[in-house]
Amino acid sequence: MVKLSRPASAGHGLPGRRAILALPALLAAHRAAAQAAFPEAGRTLQLIVPYPPGGGNDIGARALAPLLEQELGIGVVVQNRAGAASQIGMTQVARARPDGYTIGYGLWPQTTTLYLDTARQAGFTRESFTPLALHVVDPGAILVQAGSPLRSLADLVAAARARPDDLRMSDNGQLGHEHLASIRLQRLAGIRFNQIHYQGAGPAVTALLAGQTEAGIFAVGTSASLIRQGAMRAIAVLSREESPFLPGVATAVAQGYDIVAGSTRAFVGPAGLPAPVQARLAQALERAIASPEHADRMRQLSIPITFQGPEGFARYWIDEERTLGPLVAELTREGQRD
Incomplete structure (x- = not known):
């Protein structure tokens, strides 16, 4: 005779149910641990400069890159992605994976006018980026x-x-x-x-x-x-x-x-950067910019440091957008944008 096993009692089923109920918490903890690991040893950060070598953005980025490497503990590679008045490089930043390993060193008001000028069809707006730090007002x-x-x-x-x-x-x-x-x-x-x-x-x-x-x-x-x-x-x-x-x-x-x-120069990442990653990058940028070595180098280059963190930079950007919107629209109507 074959014995039929009895259905498991409610008590016997609790461990499986508890595991299922605990799964979201475990996944959240896993995500938090992954974010806390930023930056991972052996990774490289791409710092995109949307202009050719030799200009103010390129000079400022290369002056800061070694100090940013020290703060993050990973390599920082400056990459020039020039073209279309910085639109090519800033588009690359906006479309980058939001993991913190690709950031841009852009120019304002240029970035703002690129998307305010609807004829350019820039493909990004202010909301396409995560503000990190305002560096220079030159x-x-x-x-x-x-x-x-x-x-x-x-x-x-x-x-x-x-x-x-x-x-x-x-x-x-x-x-x-x-x-x-x-x-x-x-x-x-x-x-x-x-x-x-x-x-x-x-x-x-x-x-x-x-x-x-x-x-x-x-x-x-x-x-x-x-x-x-x-x-x-x-x-x-x-x-x-x-x-x-x-x-x-x-x-x-x-x-x-x-x-x-x-010329206002600032650092941004793509939209959607996790808050801990944004905070880590902003902290590293602030420390690198505030270092005596960087201050001395910028004085030698005749570039004034005007630091603002993510919140201050975000407010600056919003104010600039409000100011320039009507002007760019007027210039486009009058045919003076060229």
């Missing part, structure tokens, strides 16, 4: 070749007035801070430049040095060393006060043109 300057007859804003305006749509003014990318400052000068002075856009400061500086353009707007940190070497001359600084890195150069405001503009 004021702009209007530069000419060292041997240029233009020695002031008055000279530049007079030359442009005498040659409408002909005087060649360069910038680092369409609707970046340099281009927007040039538009403001043209409006205030009632003039029109032959505006030429380049894919970053490196090519724009090269064009000015080669005489392919007659003037250009660059961040002070990008141009200060060339000015000290006697290759270029600044005729105006685009800040409220004179720059300590360009002593004796009058501001545009002091020369009668209320133009204040600059």
Whole structure:
């Protein structure tokens, strides 16, 4: 005779039920442990610079990378992904896996105007990124070749007035801070430049040095060393006060043109970074930026540090977006975006 086993009692079934009920907690604990392990030994962090070598973003990223390596304990590789006024590189950051191993060192307002300008179809918005740290606010300057007859804003305006749509003014990318400052000068002075856009400061500086353009707007940190070497001359600084890195150069405001503009450089990750990963990256960036070694290096490069953490940077970005939205829409309607 075959004996039939009795059904398990409720008491006998408890261990299996408890295991099932405990599964979500175990999975959550596993996820937390995986996040806490960031960064993993042996991994490499990609730091994407969406501009060519030689510009302010590239210089700042490479100055910080070794210190960031020390803070994170993993390798940091700077990768230049230039093109489309930084759109190519920033798109790569936005589409990266949100695991903390790909971050970007972008430029504002350039990043903001890329998606505000609907004609560009950027494919990302502010919500496509996780803010990590604001690093630098570097004021702009209007530069000419060292041997240029233009020695002031008055000279530049007079030359442009005498040659409408002909005087060649360069910038680092369409609707970046340099281009927007040039538009403001043209409006205030009632003039029109032959505006030429380049894919970053490196090519724009090269064009000015080669005489392919007659003037250009660059961040002070990008141009200060060339000015000290006697290759270029600044005729105006685009800040409220004179720059300590360009002593004796009058501001545009002091020369009668209320133009204040600059290059804001900051670190972002893709949207969806886990909070512990965001916090770890933000902490490492803050410590690296605050280090005496970095402060000394940035002084040598004539680049001012203006640090803000994720919350402060997020507020800055939102305010910039609100300010620039109507302006970009107006420029697009008027056909001045080019």
